[in-house]
Structure formats: C-alpha cells, structure tokens
Amino acid sequence: MITNDKYSWDLSHMYPNIDQWKRDFNEVNGLLDKLLVYKDQVTSSAQNLYTTLKLRDELSLKLTSLYVYAKMYFDEDMKNPEAKDLYERVDALYTKISNSIAFLEPELITMEESTFNNFKNEVADLNIYNHMFEKLFKQKEHILSTEMEETLTQMSSLGSSFEKVYDDLTVNDADFPYVEDSKGEKIKATNANYSKALISQDRTLRKNFFKGLLGVYQNFINSITSTYYGSVKHDVYVAKLRKYKSSRDMALDLNFIPSAVYDNLINTVKENSHVLQEYIAFRKEILDLETIHFYDLFVPLVKDIDKNYTYEEAQELVLEATKVLGEDYTSVLKEAFNNRWIDVYPGDNKVSGAYATGAYGHHPYSLLNFTGTLNDVFTIAHELGHVMHTYYSNKYQPFIDSDYTIFTAEVASTVNEQLLLRYLLNKTTDQNEKALLLSTHLDNIRSTLFRQTLFADFEYQAHKLVEEENPLTPNVLCDIHKELYRIYHGDVFTIDPELKYEWARIPHFYRSFYVFQYSTGISAAISLTKKILNEGEPAVKRYREFLTKGGSDYSINLLKLAGVDMTSPQPILDAIDSFKET
Numbered sequence: 001m002i003t004n005d006k007y008s009w010d011l012s013h014m015y016p017n018i019d020q021w022k023r024d025f026n027e028v029n030g031l032l033d034k035l036l037v038y039k040d041q042v043t044s045s046a047q048n049l050y051t052t053l054k055l056r057d058e059l060s061l062k063l064t065s066l067y068v069y070a071k072m073y074f075d076e077d078m079k080n081p082e083a084k085d086l087y088e089r090v091d092a093l094y095t096k097i098s099n100s101i102a103f104l105e106p107e108l109i110t111m112e113e114s115t116f117n118n119f120k121n122e123v124a125d126l127n128i129y130n131h132m133f134e135k136l137f138k139q140k141e142h143i144l145s146t147e148m149e150e151t152l153t154q155m156s157s158l159g160s161s162f163e164k165v166y167d168d169l170t171v172n173d174a175d176f177p178y179v180e181d182s183k184g185e186k187i188k189a190t191n192a193n194y195s196k197a198l199i200s201q202d203r204t205l206r207k208n209f210f211k212g213l214l215g216v217y218q219n220f221i222n223s224i225t226s227t228y229y230g231s232v233k234h235d236v237y238v239a240k241l242r243k244y245k246s247s248r249d250m251a252l253d254l255n256f257i258p259s260a261v262y263d264n265l266i267n268t269v270k271e272n273s274h275v276l277q278e279y280i281a282f283r284k285e286i287l288d289l290e291t292i293h294f295y296d297l298f299v300p301l302v303k304d305i306d307k308n309y310t311y312e313e314a315q316e317l318v319l320e321a322t323k324v325l326g327e328d329y330t331s332v333l334k335e336a337f338n339n340r341w342i343d344v345y346p347g348d349n350k351v352s353g354a355y356a357t358g359a360y361g362h363h364p365y366s367l368l369n370f371t372g373t374l375n376d377v378f379t380i381a382h383e384l385g386h387v388m389h390t391y392y393s394n395k396y397q398p399f400i401d402s403d404y405t406i407f408t409a410e411v412a413s414t415v416n417e418q419l420l421l422r423y424l425l426n427k428t429t430d431q432n433e434k435a436l437l438l439s440t441h442l443d444n445i446r447s448t449l450f451r452q453t454l455f456a457d458f459e460y461q462a463h464k465l466v467e468e469e470n471p472l473t474p475n476v477l478c479d480i481h482k483e484l485y486r487i488y489h490g491d492v493f494t495i496d497p498e499l500k501y502e503w504a505r506i507p508h509f510y511r512s513f514y515v516f517q518y519s520t521g522i523s524a525a526i527s528l529t530k531k532i533l534n535e536g537e538p539a540v541k542r543y544r545e546f547l548t549k550g551g552s553d554y555s556i557n558l559l560k561l562a563g564v565d566m567t568s569p570q571p572i573l574d575a576i577d578s579f580k581e582t
Helices: 018-036 046-076 081-100 104-109 113-122 124-138 146-173 191-198 203-219 221-241 247-253 259-271 273-286 311-321 327-338 374-396 406-427 431-467 474-489 497-505 516-535 537-548 555-562 570-581
Strands: 178-180 186-188 355-357 365-367
Touching (some): 018 081, 046 081, 046 355, 046 365, 081 146, 104 124, 146 221, 178 203, 186 191, 221 431, 247 431, 259 474, 273 431, 311 374, 311 406, 327 374, 406 516, 516 537, 516 570
Antiparallel strands (some): 355 365
C-alpha cells in the first residue's frame, strides 16, 4: 500500500476541518426551519416564491457538500469511527429533510404557468428557474396532493426495502460454495470472485464457478422471486397512482426520455442479434470449443500481456489520448492529477471499486483502486470523464441546472475510454497488445450493449406482465430469461439449466428501468468518438458544449447538441458497426 499524500485526495479543499463540517450541519437545520415558515404560502407572491426557492437551493448546496464529504471520508477508511458517525448523521439528516420538504413540489404545481410568468415580471431573478418550472408544468398531471406526496415520500423506504431484503438474502443469508479448478484448488463461488473466475483460462474452474454461483440463486429462487415481484408491484402501483400508462413511462419520464428510445434500443439490438451470434461463433472457434456456454463468454480471446503501468505512465496516456478535446481540457485534467483530486491506491479499509463524485461550489473528486493493470488505466480515463463533465457543468451552469441525468452521465466517461482505446491502438507496434485491445473492445460492447439490452428487455416484460395482472412466478421469470438468451445468442450458444436463474443475481433490477442507460451510453459515446476523430474541430466543439450544459435542457436535446440523436437507430447501429468492424 502506497501512503504518499500526493496519491490521496485532499478533503480539506471542501472542509478545512471537522468543526467546519459540524457548523454547516447545524446551519442546515436552521435553513430548514426558515424554509418551513413558507409552507402553504410558497406561491402566494413572487417574493415568497423566490425566497423559498433560494432557501431550498442554499439548503441543498450545504446538504450535498456535507453528504459528499462524509461519504468520501468514510470510503477512504471504513473502520474510522469518526467518519462512520459523520456519514450516518448526514444520511439521517438527508432523510429528515426529504420528508420535511415534500410539501414543496405539490405547492409549486398548484401555480398556473401564467402566474409564474407574471411573477417573473415582478422578480426577474426567478428566470433562473425557467427550465425547472418547464419540467414541473410538463409533469403536472402526475404530481399528487401535498398529503399524498408526503405519504409517498414516507413510503419510498418501503419501495427500497425490497432491495434491502434482496441484499440480506444474497449477501448475508446465502451460503456460497467452494468449487474446484482443474488442479483441485478451491475458490469460493461468490460475486466478489465473479470476474476473476470467469476470465480464468481454466475452463473447469469457470464451469464449476458458474454452476456453483447460480446454484445458490436457484436455491433461493422462490424468495427472490417474491421479493422482485413485490418491487415490481410497488413500481406499478405508484405509476397508476401518478396516472402514468405504465411503470416504464414513469421511470423514463423522470428524465423526459421518450419511450420510443427504449423501444428503439431493444428493437435495433434484436434485429442485429446475428452480429452477436457471429461473434459467439468466432469466439467458439478461437477458443477451440465443441460447444460454447455462458462461462466461455468472458475469458479473454488474447492472453493478457504481462505489462504493468505506473500511475504516472497511466496519467500520461490519458492526457495524450484526450488531448484532442483541447488545451483547457488537458489543463484541468493536469490539475486533477497534481492537486489531489484523486485517491489513487488501495487501502486496508478503503472501499472497493472506483467512482467520481462532487458537490457544487467545489472541484470534483475521484476514488480509484489503482494496481497498474491496463484495465486500471481505462478506469482512470472513465472516472476522469465523469470528473470533467461535473467540472464543466458546475462551472458554466447555475446550481439549479448543474446536475446532469443518469442518461447522459455515462457518455463523457465512455468517450474518454474510447479515445484512450483509439490512441493506444494507433500507438502500439506490438501485435499482441493490439489484439488484446481489440478483444477488450469487443467484450465491452458485448457486455454493455448486448447484455444490458437483454436485461432491459427482461425487466420490461416482467413489469408488463404485472400491469396486465399476471403473477410473476419463478417459472415465468426463468422462462423469460432463458428465451431471451435463445433470441439474442442464437443456436450456436448452449443454454445450461442454471442460466435461467441468472436474472436473480442482478441487483440493478431493483432500480427499475435503469440498465438500458448503459446500452444507450456506450452507443452515444462510440458514435460521438467516431465524429470527434473523423470530423475534428466541429465535432469537438459540439461535444465540449455538451459538457458545459449540465441539466439545463432535456437529455435527448443535450445529446443532439453533442451530435447524436438517441431517438433514431443510428447511434445503436454505430456501436454495432464498431463491433462488426473490430
């Protein structure tokens, strides 16, 4: 473990000390009291409206800073009792405030659009909330009374409890078996070992791991089905209560995504499933297999090159790869690297994985667990893509319009990955390294575009069944999943009996209609990268403008501004073409 300070993030950029954090914590409670004074009077005058919204913004700004700081402080050492205390305190405060201000949106929606326009003539500063109210008025028919909204806010914990039950079942209660590799050595078939096992060159290990892991979900399939059924019924109930035609429409409407985007994704991928099937046949041939199974889809086609990168080398690669985006982009990246925006190396009690985070008014941060692999280099590019998106959104947008949606979030990160891939392919003279990069690209598209679309198809069918008042049983859900594998993967692919239980190990299904955004994100990013590298400055200019827009317009419009229309099949086809051409 490397402990040099220059490789750790500096949280004093947000709060110089814990005492300052505690002062802000107390101030948030004071701001809440001031805001609650305006309950039932928010829209009685232009000045009341403006004062209430400014108080809400000030409260949200401080609360977000408190939360982000506490989460980062906790994640760098999860055994630090002070950090745990701060995180739990702010988490409870977040829930308290959400419940306390649930009255606000229903009050705002009682106001007519003409009234808001008149109020803007009285208080010009209200113009900053134009896009917020435009969205609010569009969703007016779906917002309920104050009493009902407060009830739904309190019920939100009930909706999230299904995911908690699922986590308890699959993390705390499940007993995962040990399985053997070809040499008789044992490994525990857990989700933590999933990637390590399925990329192993030892097929005996891959097969035994696959069967052992999914066997656990098979054993719990009745309980998991009941839990998921409850989650879907909750989605359907809330959608009906809010007068949506479907739970999918409700989920998409949160970000104003037309349902045609979802349909377009599934239909386009299904129509081109032969491309995936050709790849599976190619993989079967390269791996010299008589039959190809799920546990053969992740093992690298090219053996990993024994090459490690220092963090400084990785920085340089990312800087060079993204240089095409402009000098100021490179300058901000260098500041992130040199001014301790990043927590780089693994630690004994540090959270696993990688992420980017931030709070308005402060520079963004990123957490890594860098060990020097090629994948780690791509992770830096990915997370710094998020950092740059947040940096430019916060720099050029007011707080109310700075937050971008999940639908656009993965675009900037994946564009950086694609630029790094193209840079490395052009730079390397080693044919083995080039083959490894191309193989990695193929696997990324397979696992992100094709696989996540299959999952999106699954949850759409599950919700539709409940909306049509059909029960979800283990057999129903397992049969849907099995049939989707047959459709997407074709006859060349062998469907093992255990594979139909795979849906039960996907935690994202408890955040309904979320996974499709992985597919749209990689499609948009591949399409944009192609334009950036082929068109040059005009495409770069469009993309850079997109990075500055935050959430100031609808996600679909922002991506059109960048140069990609997600309501058309073209971005999906661009990603599929990239898959074919590789």
